[in-house]
Amino acid sequence: MKTLKTFIDEQDMNALTNSIKKAQHMNILLDEESAESIDCKMTITYGDGSSRHYFIWIMDDGRDVLIAHQKYPQDLHLKGYELSKKNSLHLTKLLKN
Numbered sequence: 001m002k003t004l005k006t007f008i009d010e011q012d013m014n015a016l017t018n019s020i021k022k023a024q025h026m027n028i029l030l031d032e033e034s035a036e037s038i039d040c041k042m043t044i045t046y047g048d049g050s051s052r053h054y055f056i057w058i059m060d061d062g063r064d065v066l067i068a069h070q071k072y073p074q075d076l077h078l079k080g081y082e083l084s085k086k087n088s089l090h091l092t093k094l095l096k097n
Helices: 010-022 032-036 085-096
Strands: 024-029 040-045 051-059 064-070 077-082
Touching (some): 010 040, 010 085, 024 064, 051 085, 064 085
Antiparallel strands (some): 024 077, 040 051, 051 064, 064 077
């Protein structure tokens, strides 16, 4: 899972963004332990050239996924999202294919 993946399929991108919108919001502290356990780093680049950076943690064989947005590289207090089981499994499947 620690490889570069590029998604350009609009359906995959919509599924991902909808998963984040429907997720339970939380605050995540990016301390040393959580930084070392990141499974995937994700950048979403929009049509206007802007981008957002996220970290993804995959737990319980893909049944639980946490995503956190990092606005600036020095940010340690991140806005997090806990995906539903269904959306977690879908994202895990996308990342593994």
